[in-house]
Amino acid sequence: MENYFVLLGTALILLMFLTLVRVVKGPTAIDRLIGVNVIGTKSTLLILIIGASLGRIDMFIDIALAYALLNFMVSLATARFFQRNRSAGMIEKEEVEL
Amino acid sequence: MSMYLNTIVVLFTGIGWIFFLGATVGILRFPDFYTRMHAAGKGDTLSTMMILFGFAAYQLHHPDLASLLVAFKIVFIAVLIFITGPTATHAIMDAGYGSKIDHWGTRDGSVSHCLIKEDERS
Amino acid sequence: MFGFMTFLLMFGLWITMSGKFDLFHLALGVISSAIVAMISGDLLFQDRQKGFGYRLLQAGRFVQYAVWLVAQIIYANMYVLKLALTTKKMDQVLDPYIFSFKPHLKTPFAQFVLANSITLTPGTVTIRIEDGVFLVHAITGPAAGDLEDSDVINGMERRVAAVFEPEILHQIEAGK
Numbered sequence: 001m002e003n004y005f006v007l008l009g010t011a012l013i014l015l016m017f018l019t020l021v022r023v024v025k026g027p028t029a030i031d032r033l034i035g036v037n038v039i040g041t042k043s044t045l046l047i048l049i050i051g052a053s054l055g056r057i058d059m060f061i062d063i064a065l066a067y068a069l070l071n072f073m074v075s076l077a078t079a080r081f082f083q084r085n086r087s088a089g090m091i092e093k094e095e096v097e098l
Numbered sequence: 099m100s101m102y103l104n105t106i107v108v109l110f111t112g113i114g115w116i117f118f119l120g121a122t123v124g125i126l127r128f129p130d131f132y133t134r135m136h137a138a139g140k141g142d143t144l145s146t147m148m149i150l151f152g153f154a155a156y157q158l159h160h161p162d163l164a165s166l167l168v169a170f171k172i173v174f175i176a177v178l179i180f181i182t183g184p185t186a187t188h189a190i191m192d193a194g195y196g197s198k199i200d201h202w203g204t205r206d207g208s209v210s211h212c213l214i215k216e217d218e219r220s
Numbered sequence: 221m222f223g224f225m226t227f228l229l230m231f232g233l234w235i236t237m238s239g240k241f242d243l244f245h246l247a248l249g250v251i252s253s254a255i256v257a258m259i260s261g262d263l264l265f266q267d268r269q270k271g272f273g274y275r276l277l278q279a280g281r282f283v284q285y286a287v288w289l290v291a292q293i294i295y296a297n298m299y300v301l302k303l304a305l306t307t308k309k310m311d312q313v314l315d316p317y318i319f320s321f322k323p324h325l326k327t328p329f330a331q332f333v334l335a336n337s338i339t340l341t342p343g344t345v346t347i348r349i350e351d352g353v354f355l356v357h358a359i360t361g362p363a364a365g366d367l368e369d370s371d372v373i374n375g376m377e378r379r380v381a382a383v384f385e386p387e388i389l390h391q392i393e394a395g396k
Binding site for chain 3: 116117119120124127128133135139140143145170171174185187188191192195196
């Protein structure tokens with residue numbers, strides 16, 4: 001069963017890297033925020049998977065709980081910050097340095 | 099008994115992973131911010147909850163008090179995600195609408211009434 | 221009475237989180253739960269007129285509603301999965317659409333529950349609530365058409381109202 005959890009964690013990391021593509025590509029700041037939010041939620045699961053594969057899930061569960069709360073706070077705070085910032089909706093142009 | 103429990107764990111986490119796959123592909127493929135938020139808001143909440151319930155079932159292998167407490171905490175996290183997931187989605191959606199992100203649409207005039215409202219406010 | 225219920229909730233949370241049952245930790249839990257209940261006990265239960273039995277009834281109805289909502293979430297996810305993994309081009313599949321409506325619900329908490337439910341049901345996401353007017357983004361045309369004909373949203377609003385504000389049920393029936 002521990003092997004299954006390692007497999008599941010690897011599969012989750014694969015999908016998180018795919019979501020990271022959206023964070024890198026943008027095009028607006030809030031598009032990046034979507035990807036960050038999803039990756040943060042899944043990090044909670046990743047912490048639990050580490051705990052389960054080490055056999056110490058009772059220790060990691062508190063960290064996961066705190067991380068879930070923190071991720072919600074981060075999403076709310078960043079969303080509120082960008083709400084006042086009209087330029088967040090602009091598509092960011094790549095600045096080419098010569 | 100243990101065999102059935104393992105089957106349940108694999109079933110829940112596997113279905114959760116498939117829903118997360120749908121959310122990820124949706125985030126990558128959908129054309130604009132609002133439609134991406136559909137995939138992120140729904141897929142993220144349910145897939146996280148499914149995988150968490152799978153973990154809670156895994157704790158029932160040794161049904162002593164400590165494991166039950168851990169299972170209860172995992173269910174607590176799932177309830178938390180169930181409440182905070184849509185709320186965070188709503189907050190990000192509101193921020194995107196407030197900063198006037200362009201709306202992708204195939205039909206004419208579908209956006210006009212809300213954009214007029216936005217202009218009147220500012 | 222409500223302060224004591226807050227104390228019991230906080231103490232249950234303490235026991236779950238600490239997981240230790242010796243006298244020292246339980247005493248610490250009693251002290252800190254009592255302090256929290258004393259300082260912020262008036263935050264948790266807003267409407268003091270309703271009795272304790274009514275609260276239990278409301279909780280039962282809410283569980284019933286949550287079960288219905290979970291079924292809707294599973295359906296919504298299968299819908300997103302179908303839309304995301306289709307081989308067609310996106311502009312053939314998607315037909316996004318924004319519309320607004322004004323529900324009969326008055327209390328902010330009921331509106332919050334309705335907004336979260338709209339976000340979790342297939343094809344729709346709440347964008348913003350402003351002065352009781354909901355702004356909703358729907359992902360495909362036919363779904364939005366259904367919603368604007370207000371069958372789905374009306375049904376959902378009736379379910380939320382049955383839990384939180386049973387006194388406005390007749391208004392929703394009349395408005396339909």
